[in-house]
């Protein structure tokens with residue numbers, strides 16, 4: 509029982525690490541941010557992609573994408 513629980517938590521940690529890593533893309537020696545950062549909260553606060561807009565989960569700021 510305790511063995512499977514341990515495995516589940518390890519899986520969760522791996523998943524979250526991947527989620528953070530997906531915010532960046534390394535192109536040769538350049539680091540590209542795949543998400544915009546919140547202009548209110550400053551760099552380090554990524555905005556979530558909602559299709560036609562981005563929103564900050566920290567302050568709730570929403571920015572529409574320019575198409």
Ligand SMILES: [Zn+2]
Nearest residue numbers: 546549564567
């Ligand atoms: Zn914000």
